[in-house]
Amino acid sequence: MANKVVKSNKQETKKHYKNPTETWWGKALVWALFVGMVGFVVVGLIVAIVNSNA
Numbered sequence: 001m002a003n004k005v006v007k008s009n010k011q012e013t014k015k016h017y018k019n020p021t022e023t024w025w026g027k028a029l030v031w032a033l034f035v036g037m038v039g040f041v042v043v044g045l046i047v048a049i050v051n052s053n054a
Contacts, residue, residue, distance in 0.1 A: 020026030
């Protein structure tokens with residue numbers, strides 16, 4: 001006996017959730033956080049070197 005595929009006439013419900021990194025504001029936020037964290041590390045390193053604490 002062959003297996004039959006039953007197709008539903010109902011349309012699948014749309015997803016209302018979207019991954020934030022797929023939107024322009026999500027990408028901007030991720031880049032801002034990334035640049036900010038790297039910037040703080042670089043500035044902290046420079047300040048430590050200038051103050052001779054490193």
